[in-house]
Amino acid sequence: GESVGLHLPTLSVQEGDNSIINCAYSNSASDYFIWYKQESGKGPQFIIDIRSNMDKRQGQRVTVLLNKTVKHLSLQIAATQPGDSAVYFCAEGPHNYGGATNKLIFGTGTLLAVQP
Amino acid sequence: DTGVSQDPRHKITKRGQNVTFRCDPISEHNRLYWYRQTLGQGPEFLTYFQNEAQLEKSRLLSDRFSAERPKGSFSTLEIQRTEQGDSAMYLCASSLVGTGGNTGELFFGEGSRLTVL
Numbered sequence: 001g002e003s004v005g006l007h008l009p010t011l012s013v014q015e016g017d018n019s020i021i022n023c024a025y026s027n028s029a030s031d032y033f034i035w036y037k038q039e040s041g042k043g044p045q046f047i048i049d050i051r052s053n054m055d056k057r058q059g060q061r062v063t064v065l066l067n068k069t070v071k072h073l074s075l076q077i078a079a080t081q082p083g084d085s086a087v088y089f090c091a092e093g094p095h096n097y098g099g100a101t102n103k104l105i106f107g108t109g110t111l112l113a114v115q116p
Numbered sequence: 117d118t119g120v121s122q123d124p125r126h127k128i129t130k131r132g133q134n135v136t137f138r139c140d141p142i143s144e145h146n147r148l149y150w151y152r153q154t155l156g157q158g159p160e161f162l163t164y165f166q167n168e169a170q171l172e173k174s175r176l177l178s179d180r181f182s183a184e185r186p187k188g189s190f191s192t193l194e195i196q197r198t199e200q201g202d203s204a205m206y207l208c209a210s211s212l213v214g215t216g217g218n219t220g221e222l223f224f225g226e227g228s229r230l231t232v233l
Binding site: 034036041042043044045046049089091103104105106107108109 | 120149156157158159160161164172207209221222223224225226227
């Protein structure tokens with residue numbers, strides 16, 4: 001079936017460097033994408049989202065890029081900090097009326113390890 | 117704490133026993149979701165409610181699983197005749213729909229970890 005997956009299961013970066021986490025999706029009908037951060041023993045935490053009518057969206061220290069041509073999504077974290085160490089998941093969600101998603105399909109996840 | 121709360125956080129049970137998990141969503145949220153997560157994997161969608169109506173169920177939700185949200189507030193997820201393959205983290209999430217400005221952001225709880233021996 002259709003699925004969302006990640007290119008790299010583990011990413012190790014030095015504190016202060018920029019991090020890029022990649023995600024590939026296979027459902028060309030997907031029109032909404034979200035990045036979540038999950039720390040050990042905790043539930044996923046929303047980071048940033050993007051709709052399919054956009055190709056870039058910026059938040060605080062994070063940027064999400066969407067390339068619909070190759071069905072690729074990336075999360076860029078600027079000046080990575082030790083507190084950014086976690087598993088990062090991309091997720092796709094179809095939008096229905098009212099602009100709300102009714103469910104999310106998650107990828108496998110990438111472990112980001114920040115070295116001090 | 118006004119976030120999504122789940123209870124119990126940890127449950128150890130023997131195969132064949134029944135277990136029930138409870139989720140209290142953020143109070144004004146009208147949608148409630150259940151997900152299952154195994155180690156190293158992303159959460160898998162199980163089911164979701166809009167108010168008290170269960171609108172979608174995944175094929176993962178076998179007939180041993182039942183979820184309810186009787187008054188449109190808290191929800192329960194019951195697993196009957198547990199099997200070792202049911203061992204996982206069961207995550208609950210909630211969101212607000214229909215009042216404009218909804219981004220699809222799901223707020224997750226900390227999860228209920230089930231271990232079936």
